[in-house]
Amino acid sequence: MVKDFLFYQPVKIFFGMGKMAVVNDVLESLGIERCVLVCDTFFAAKGQQLMESNSRIVDLFAKVEPNPQLAGANEVAELCRKHNAQAVIGLGGGSSIDTAKFAAAIALGEEEAEVYYHGRKPFPADRLKIIAVPTTAGTGSEVTQVSVMNCGEEKMTINNPVFMPTAAVIDPELMLTVPPRVTMVTGLDALSHALEGYWSVNHQPLTDLYAIEAVRFVLNNLEKAFLDGSDKEARCNMAYAALLAGLAFGQPKTAGSHACSYPLSMDYHLPHGEACAFTMDSFVRINADERLEYLVKQVGLESTDALAEEIIRLKKLGGLRCTLSDLGEVDLDKLAEDCSKQGLMNNNPVKMSVADLRAMFEKLA
Numbered sequence: 001m002v003k004d005f006l007f008y009q010p011v012k013i014f015f016g017m018g019k020m021a022v023v024n025d026v027l028e029s030l031g032i033e034r035c036v037l038v039c040d041t042f043f044a045a046k047g048q049q050l051m052e053s054n055s056r057i058v059d060l061f062a063k064v065e066p067n068p069q070l071a072g073a074n075e076v077a078e079l080c081r082k083h084n085a086q087a088v089i090g091l092g093g094g095s096s097i098d099t100a101k102f103a104a105a106i107a108l109g110e111e112e113a114e115v116y117y118h119g120r121k122p123f124p125a126d127r128l129k130i131i132a133v134p135t136t137a138g139t140g141s142e143v144t145q146v147s148v149m150n151c152g153e154e155k156m157t158i159n160n161p162v163f164m165p166t167a168a169v170i171d172p173e174l175m176l177t178v179p180p181r182v183t184m185v186t187g188l189d190a191l192s193h194a195l196e197g198y199w200s201v202n203h204q205p206l207t208d209l210y211a212i213e214a215v216r217f218v219l220n221n222l223e224k225a226f227l228d229g230s231d232k233e234a235r236c237n238m239a240y241a242a243l244l245a246g247l248a249f250g251q252p253k254t255a256g257s258h259a260c261s262y263p264l265s266m267d268y269h270l271p272h273g274e275a276c277a278f279t280m281d282s283f284v285r286i287n288a289d290e291r292l293e294y295l296v297k298q299v300g301l302e303s304t305d306a307l308a309e310e311i312i313r314l315k316k317l318g319g320l321r322c323t324l325s326d327l328g329e330v331d332l333d334k335l336a337e338d339c340s341k342q343g344l345m346n347n348n349p350v351k352m353s354v355a356d357l358r359a360m361f362e363k364l365a
């Protein structure tokens with residue numbers, strides 16, 4: 001019998017090659033006359049060009065860096081206040097979109113970002129509209145109510161309805177320039193979202209469907225996009241995979257691999273997707289059950305072991321770090337302890353003690 005669920009997905013999604021051209025229509029249809037564009041340095045010139053050709057974009061913040069700091073969100077919120085903006089556009093990978101989301105959430109409030117980040121006050125009741133334009137096929141941030149921001153050394157995933165984008169414009173053409181390694185890292189982030197959304201203790205029948213299709217699209221297209229970044233079909237299919245994966249984990253949330261990714265990113269400086277991938281094949285083996293067997297059969301694999309081996313193959317192909325020795329000197333006790341403290345670990349279907357986590361990492365020696 002289908003179990004009870006609540007599924008909510010309010011984002012208006014525009015998908016397709018060249019869809020960037022509809023951004024102005026989207027702004028118009030939402031009644032937005034003034035908005036601020038947020039992007040990273042790679043897109044600074046494109047951002048400038050967009051602003052010059054669109055009178056609704058009144059200012060540009062083009063300084064987002066990976067592992068975005070709250071200071072950027074404060075600066076963007078200040079620009080929004082200065083121009084009395086009605087919306088923020090996030091053009092870029094997860095770092096730019098999450099900065100845009102945080103700024104939109106706090107712009108109408110009185111406080112600095114840190115106050116809301118640390119939960120000292122609830123987010124203001126009103127926020128600006130959020131238009132997400134992803135340029136990587138990875139985070140799915142364009143359809144999630146999640147913003148991942150950093151405050152100094154602290155990295156936190158905040159899940160709050162204030163971060164749900166108003167619209168997502170997904171144009172795979174913007175992704176043709178993603179370098180091979182970033183393609184692999186972000187593609188494995190999407191795979192991790194799909195698998196973790198699927199095996200999360202909060203999974204739902206509808207999100208299961210998105211997850212299976214997302215895994216299928218990643219397995220059929222990531223290698224192609226990695227080997228030939230100009231392969232439009234593979235880029236388009238990976239953009240779709242990342243979107244599906246975003247829908248797959250948005251409500252169930254992620255589990256073990258994402259929980260472990262935070263200490264791995266903070267202490268060993270692995271980019272987000274690489275940090276998730278580091279333990280993904282381990283969790284495939286740990287979480288293997290009848291449901292996962294069903295998923296692997298649906299995507300044309302023989303067994304859960306074959307899925308784990310395929311993940312390892314993709315990691316090696318991308319030159320990603322796979323073993324403990326790749327991380328340098330590792331404090332295993334601290335790593336296992338820190339991973340066990342992450343809230344997302346509670347979503348893993350198999351409960352992991354500190355000793356279990358230590359044993360899992362030991363196998364990666």
Ligand SMILES: NC(=O)c1ccc[n+]([C@@H]2O[C@H](COP(=O)([O-])OP(=O)(O)OC[C@H]3O[C@@H](n4cnc5c(N)ncnc54)[C@H](O)[C@@H]3O)[C@@H](O)[C@H]2O)c1
Pocket residue numbers: 040041042065066067068092093094095096098135136138139140141142144146147148174175176177178179182186189272273
């Ligand atoms: N909000 C969510 O739902 C969610 C989910 C997962 C991860 N995240 C967060 O998102 C962040 C990672 O985002 P990401 O993986 O997209 O990477 P990113 O935004 O940090 O970008 C990675 C690098 O790729 C470059 N880049 C991006 N698009 C490019 C393009 N089209 N061409 C050339 N270079 C390009 C950027 O300049 C940057 O150097 C992390 O902070 C992670 O924790 C958020």
Ligand SMILES: [Fe+2]
Pocket residue numbers: 139189192193258272276
């Ligand atoms: Fe992720």
